[in-house]
Amino acid sequence: MTLARRRFDALIIGAGGAGLNAALQLANANLRVAVVSKVFPTRSHTVAAQGGVNAALANVFEDNWHWHMFDTVKGSDYLGDQDAIEFMCREAIPTVYELEHNGVPFSRLDNGKIYQRAFGGQSQNFGGAQAARTCAAADRTGHAILHTLYQQNIRARTHFFDEYFGIELIRDEEGAILGALTLEIETGEPLLIEAKTTLLATGGGGQVFRTTSNAHINTGDGMAMALRAGVPLMDMEFFQFHPTGIAGRGMLITEGVRGEGGYLINKDGERFMERYAPNAKDLASRDVVSRAIVTEVKEGRGCGPNADHVLLKVDHLGEDIIAKRLPGIRESSKIFAGVDPAVEPIPVFPTAHYMMGGIPTDRLGQVVIPAADGSEQIVPGLYAAGECACVSVHGANRLGGNSLLDILVFGRAAGQQIINNLKDSPEHRPMSEAAIDQAMAKLTRWEQPGEGISVRELRDEFRKVMEDHAGVFRTDEIMAEGVEKVKALREKLKDVRLGDQSKVFNTARIEALELENLIDIGMAIVLSALERKESRGAHSRPDYTERDDVNWLKHSVYFKEGDRLDYKPVQTKPLTVETFPPKPRVY
Amino acid sequence: MKFFVYRYNPDVDTAPHMQEYDVEVSRGMMLRDALMEIKRQDEAFAFRHSCGEGVCGSDAVNANGQNLLGCTTPVSELKEPVHVRPLPGRPVIRDLVVDMSQFYQQYRAVKPYLIHKDPLPEQEILQSPEDRDKLDGLYECIMCGCCSTACPSFWWNPDKFHGPQALLQAWRFLADSRDQATDERLDALEGPYKLFRCHTIMNCVESCPKSLNPTKAIGKIKELMLKHSI
Numbered sequence: 001m002t003l004a005r006r007r008f009d010a011l012i013i014g015a016g017g018a019g020l021n022a023a024l025q026l027a028n029a030n031l032r033v034a035v036v037s038k039v040f041p042t043r044s045h046t047v048a049a050q051g052g053v054n055a056a057l058a059n060v061f062e063d064n065w066h067w068h069m070f071d072t073v074k075g076s077d078y079l080g081d082q083d084a085i086e087f088m089c090r091e092a093i094p095t096v097y098e099l100e101h102n103g104v105p106f107s108r109l110d111n112g113k114i115y116q117r118a119f120g121g122q123s124q125n126f127g128g129a130q131a132a133r134t135c136a137a138a139d140r141t142g143h144a145i146l147h148t149l150y151q152q153n154i155r156a157r158t159h160f161f162d163e164y165f166g167i168e169l170i171r172d173e174e175g176a177i178l179g180a181l182t183l184e185i186e187t188g189e190p191l192l193i194e195a196k197t198t199l200l201a202t203g204g205g206g207q208v209f210r211t212t213s214n215a216h217i218n219t220g221d222g223m224a225m226a227l228r229a230g231v232p233l234m235d236m237e238f239f240q241f242h243p244t245g246i247a248g249r250g251m252l253i254t255e256g257v258r259g260e261g262g263y264l265i266n267k268d269g270e271r272f273m274e275r276y277a278p279n280a281k282d283l284a285s286r287d288v289v290s291r292a293i294v295t296e297v298k299e300g301r302g303c304g305p306n307a308d309h310v311l312l313k314v315d316h317l318g319e320d321i322i323a324k325r326l327p328g329i330r331e332s333s334k335i336f337a338g339v340d341p342a343v344e345p346i347p348v349f350p351t352a353h354y355m356m357g358g359i360p361t362d363r364l365g366q367v368v369i370p371a372a373d374g375s376e377q378i379v380p381g382l383y384a385a386g387e388c389a390c391v392s393v394h395g396a397n398r399l400g401g402n403s404l405l406d407i408l409v410f411g412r413a414a415g416q417q418i419i420n421n422l423k424d425s426p427e428h429r430p431m432s433e434a435a436i437d438q439a440m441a442k443l444t445r446w447e448q449p450g451e452g453i454s455v456r457e458l459r460d461e462f463r464k465v466m467e468d469h470a471g472v473f474r475t476d477e478i479m480a481e482g483v484e485k486v487k488a489l490r491e492k493l494k495d496v497r498l499g500d501q502s503k504v505f506n507t508a509r510i511e512a513l514e515l516e517n518l519i520d521i522g523m524a525i526v527l528s529a530l531e532r533k534e535s536r537g538a539h540s541r542p543d544y545t546e547r548d549d550v551n552w553l554k555h556s557v558y559f560k561e562g563d564r565l566d567y568k569p570v571q572t573k574p575l576t577v578e579t580f581p582p583k584p585r586v587y
Numbered sequence: 588m589k590f591f592v593y594r595y596n597p598d599v600d601t602a603p604h605m606q607e608y609d610v611e612v613s614r615g616m617m618l619r620d621a622l623m624e625i626k627r628q629d630e631a632f633a634f635r636h637s638c639g640e641g642v643c644g645s646d647a648v649n650a651n652g653q654n655l656l657g658c659t660t661p662v663s664e665l666k667e668p669v670h671v672r673p674l675p676g677r678p679v680i681r682d683l684v685v686d687m688s689q690f691y692q693q694y695r696a697v698k699p700y701l702i703h704k705d706p707l708p709e710q711e712i713l714q715s716p717e718d719r720d721k722l723d724g725l726y727e728c729i730m731c732g733c734c735s736t737a738c739p740s741f742w743w744n745p746d747k748f749h750g751p752q753a754l755l756q757a758w759r760f761l762a763d764s765r766d767q768a769t770d771e772r773l774d775a776l777e778g779p780y781k782l783f784r785c786h787t788i789m790n791c792v793e794s795c796p797k798s799l800n801p802t803k804a805i806g807k808i809k810e811l812m813l814k815h816s817i
Contacts, residue, residue: 043638047643048638048640097711100712105726105763112715112716152700216638217637454630456626504596508630
């Protein structure tokens with residue numbers, strides 16, 4: 001059988017906000033762009049983003065991008081690269097206006113401008129009064145943005161490969177990326193897509209944890225593909241636990257609820273955030289609020305029969321605000337928690353939510369392999385944007401409203417940089433048969449017959465191990481055990497067999513390929529976490545409780561080959577303004 | 588709890604059949620959880636699902652005769668035994684997975700994107716809260732397909748009738764104060780099929796898991812057409 005092939009100027013893997021915003025730039029520039037997505041584009045997980053996207057439009061209170069930048073640097077616990085953060089906060093403003101021009105149905109203020117709400121970690125004047133910087137379409141902002149971007153791509157006639165799974169990147173001997181091997185899920189047939197440039201926009205991998213706000217599809221496929229192509233992952237120990245998932249289920253309750261005036265209480269009805277963050281209270285940074293909730297529960301002040309969660313009180317906002325600003329949350333609370341927030345508080349507990357780390361890129365979306373001396377080597381033909389990438393703008397902790405911003409700004413920047421680079425590369429580079437065979441082996445491995453461990457079994461075990469050994473509080477002992485367990489599970493992968501060898505829409509095969517990806521990034525997380533001997537942002541260690549700027553103000557860089565860890569300095573120099581030097585982080 | 592699930596794998600089956608499964612029900616279990624449990628028991632069972640919270644629109648199925656989302660339907664609300672079938676009227680690819688391409692084509696056919704012809708302002712295009720309110724009940728569509736695949740007119744003419752989902756989106760742009768293509772949008776909806784095959788049966792309204800009302804939107808389009816023709 002001959003392998004089917006297609007050729008494009010650019011290949012984009014992933015059709016969330018980053019992939020679609022990049023695709024839109026390319027299609028508008030009349031380039032041949034293929035978007036490969038394992039689900040129909042509007043099913044991508046951007047659709048689930050609720051609260052909004054940050055931009056200093058100053059529609060509600062005085063604001064500017066420099067304040068936004070300060071908040072983001074502080075939120076990152078000073079691990080974010082300040083050049084990239086400056087770029088993002090400046091670009092935020094035209095990016096949001098462009099979205100609006102493209103049709104996003106933002107909520108509106110009385111003067112007709114875009115509605116902006118308060119979110120955690122936002123301030124005016126470098127740490128002063130609360131800012132209102134999050135542009136919102138009710139509490140369905142991600143949905144509104146994703147659908148709009150898909151719609152504009154229809155207009156621009158972007159070429160979509162819906163329900164195609166990206167299996168492996170194809171490399172040449174110089175390490176340049178030449179495209180990817182994909183699998184058409186409906187037919188079960190492989191398709192080789194050759195491209196002058198490839199953009200990974202595959203999103204996060206929250207499915208590494210058992211309780212997560214992330215969708216079934218968030219399995220870190222692009223990150224794992226990069227790892228296997230010799231590209232490292234950066235800052236993987238920083239995994240954000242969102243403070244308010246529906247207790248026991250994990251579905252997200254947006255920070256916008258607290259932005260609109262909702263607050264957390266423990267079993268005594270105490271507004272406990274006042275103790276942990278006297279100024280910002282419930283709108284402190286996410287890592288701070290998550291730890292506070294876990295501490296309340298650990299110290300016996302949790303709610304419910306098992307004292308295992310806290311409550312998010314909303315009813316005092318009144319029926320009108322809830323119906324107008326938080327309709328989606330009300331619906332979710334009724335369905336999944338059985339409570340109407342207009343009447344009763346919502347039971348909440350932190351849920352695995354977001355990967356700050358990912359594939360290292362520069363601020364133009366180009367994938368770079370960082371060296372310890374701070375120099376960076378570009379991987380020819382490879383780009384990454386969105387949650388799968390690490391620019392790094394979120395550092396050790398991401399602020400709410402900055403993830404939609406990240407995917408949009410850097411998706412757009414990557415698209416534009418690809419356009420620039422394509423001007424200098426008119427030809428496709430040749431692809432060797434050996435490289436194709438190597439990628440095909442990823443697929444044929446699952447055709448091995450016989451009895452073995454099932455994908456489900458290993459997947460369940462793995463996700464439990466990650467939850468137990470890489471959660472909110474991390475000690476040396478717990479994590480060292482986690483590393484051994486993940487290594488053992490990775491070994492066990494060899495013994496996993498697929499019972500279902502059929503071709504047509506074989507979701508078991510997809511889940512097998514996803515499991516390999518999950519375990520690859522799980523290893524990156526536990527190893528990076530074990531080695532970082534300090535507490536910073538989302539990475540919180542009872543055995544090293546302080547942030548250590550002398551030894552650890554640096555990015556972790558994990559390579560799959562030999563499970564090797566390396567480090568690179570943080571870029572503390574912004575583009576045009578003064579550096580924000582590390583300070584104690586209080587809210 | 589007993590489930591009868593539609594099974595058809597073109598690689599091995601000559602005809603579809605209903606297969607029985609027993610699922611242990613836990614508190615708060617949704618139909619999607621039950622289907623995932625069935626997949627645990629039987630790896631070869633295929634269905635689409637993703638977000639698990641009713642926003643991605645992947646897991647629309649037909650349970651006990653009703654089109655719904657698996658992830659937002661508590662099993663406790665379903666009469667036992669539960670019969671789970673693929674969405675009606677669409678070609679089955681495998682098990683509960685159907686071919687939605689005609690549905691997507693109809694969506695594309697209504698030009699579901701904002702068309703603004705004036706030069707763009709440096710900031711946002713202004714829109715009053717009242718004008719923005721007109722988009723509520725329209726933009727929230729998750730394209731799950733529950734409505735169009737419950738519509739007898741769409742069953743008959745999926746190639747010519749846009750169906751409730753696409754028409755709801757047609758109205759979403761007609762209703763947007765920022766859109767400047769009203770005439771061409773209305774012209775494109777002329778003819779006996781695209782819009783006018785709607786006979787207000789209202790299955791769409793009944794089946795929408797987001798409580799949207801395509802029939803009302805279709806009525807609004809017709810009203811606007813009438814206004815424009817005189």
